[in-house]
Amino acid sequence: MSKQQLILENGTVFVGEQLGSSNGMKGEVVFNTGMTGYQEIMTDPSYFGQIVVLTYPLIGNYGINRSDFESKAPFISGLVVREAQDVPSHWRSEQSLDAFLKSYDIPAIQGIDTRKLTKMIREYGTLRGKICSMDVDASEVVKELNKWELPTHQVSQVTTKMSYTSPGQGRRIVLVDFGMKKGILRECVRRGFDITVVPATTGAEEILNLQPDGVILSNGPGDPKSVPDAIQMVRELLGKTPIFGICLGHQLLALACGANTEKMRFGHRGSNHPVKDLETGQFMLTSQNHGYTVDEKSLELTQLSVTHLAINDQTIEGLKHRDYPAFSVQFHPEASPGPEDSNPLFDKFQQMIEQTKKAGVQFA
Ligand SMILES: NC(=O)CC[C@H](N)C(=O)O
Numbered sequence: 001m002s003k004q005q006l007i008l009e010n011g012t013v014f015v016g017e018q019l020g021s022s023n024g025m026k027g028e029v030v031f032n033t034g035m036t037g038y039q040e041i042m043t044d045p046s047y048f049g050q051i052v053v054l055t056y057p058l059i060g061n062y063g064i065n066r067s068d069f070e071s072k073a074p075f076i077s078g079l080v081v082r083e084a085q086d087v088p089s090h091w092r093s094e095q096s097l098d099a100f101l102k103s104y105d106i107p108a109i110q111g112i113d114t115r116k117l118t119k120m121i122r123e124y125g126t127l128r129g130k131i132c133s134m135d136v137d138a139s140e141v142v143k144e145l146n147k148w149e150l151p152t153h154q155v156s157q158v159t160t161k162m163s164y165t166s167p168g169q170g171r172r173i174v175l176v177d178f179g180m181k182k183g184i185l186r187e188c189v190r191r192g193f194d195i196t197v198v199p200a201t202t203g204a205e206e207i208l209n210l211q212p213d214g215v216i217l218s219n220g221p222g223d224p225k226s227v228p229d230a231i232q233m234v235r236e237l238l239g240k241t242p243i244f245g246i247c248l249g250h251q252l253l254a255l256a257c258g259a260n261t262e263k264m265r266f267g268h269r270g271s272n273h274p275v276k277d278l279e280t281g282q283f284m285l286t287s288q289n290h291g292y293t294v295d296e297k298s299l300e301l302t303q304l305s306v307t308h309l310a311i312n313d314q315t316i317e318g319l320k321h322r323d324y325p326a327f328s329v330q331f332h333p334e335a336s337p338g339p340e341d342s343n344p345l346f347d348k349f350q351q352m353i354e355q356t357k358k359a360g361v362q363f364a
Pocket residue numbers: 046218219220221222223224246247248249289290291292293
């Protein structure tokens with residue numbers, strides 16, 4: 001097996017074995033602690049442009065099958081694993097991890113100490129990195145990485161180009177796709193919603209013209225401040241239709257209400273992040289994938305209240321608007337991968353729609 005290297009901006013070089021392609025790609029190196037779910041992680045558009053380190057030491061043992069994908073293709077810029085299993089064993093498996101990565105020309109590396117790398121990221125924060133073949137001069141790459149600015153317009157690369165519908169007998173929902181995971185659509189379909197999925201660039205007026213009973217703001221990659229038009233769109237929707245924000249959608253709701261977001265040192269990525277629901281006092285295990293968070297102090301001047309908190313670091317995991325039907329969560333109630341403890345939040349949104357209807361609120 002040929003060797004491959006992972007070069008980091010701080011000058012560290014990990015030498016391992018080639019997995020996937022050897023086509024060098026730069027990315028922000030982040031880690032995910034989930035024990036399963038590598039297919040969902042690789043195809044979650046929120047990871048667009050990132051090099052993902054999986055801390056679970058054996059990856060690929062149940063192979064690859066398209067029904068587990070969270071979008072049509074993988075969006076990561078690289079994968080780092082301790083050991084990849086090349087002979088998958090699962091009745092649904094269509095190909096091996098290595099064959100899958102090669103077919104999308106995604107570079108990956110195995111056989112390195114992922115514990116050491118993860119500790120490094122925890123200490124220094126996420127690092128810019130590049131996976132490439134051994135004939136590349138590492139010191140040149142370190143220079144290149146230090147000059148490289150992380151991309152900012154990821155949403156435009158992963159949002160749907162055109163609107164589409166998924167008809168249902170229930171309430172009419174507009175789902176704004178900032179890089180939506182399929183799981184969100186699945187949960188809406190499961191509840192019988194009549195769904196229109198629209199591109200991230202859709203304006204508030206266009207959304208209201210669809211006469212939605214509610215709007216869901218999806219997850220998506222990158223800095224929430226890099227989509228100012230979407231923040232404006234959410235601001236204009238507030239009070240006119242019930243809103244449910246998920247992950248990037250949560251951050252956009254916060255920004256639209258006047259709060260601030262900031263980049264975290266190394267983010268939350270995994271399938272067992274404990275969260276406390278401050279309204280019920282209940283705890284839940286959640287699936288998470290975010291590198292930004294809402295700044296708690298910035299909430300003072302807004303009409304937002306905190307509904308959920310992360311147990312590990314006390315960061316904000318959920319918000320609700322005090323005057324309008326709008327709430328959001330930083331984690332993933334659609335799971336995929338991860339536990340389904342927070343799945344009832346989709347029911348909560350449905351109830352919010354019904355209550356708003358009952359109250360006979362007239363929207364402009
Ligand atoms: N999964 C998401 O929607 C992530 C939101 C945002 N890109 C972040 O990293 O914080």
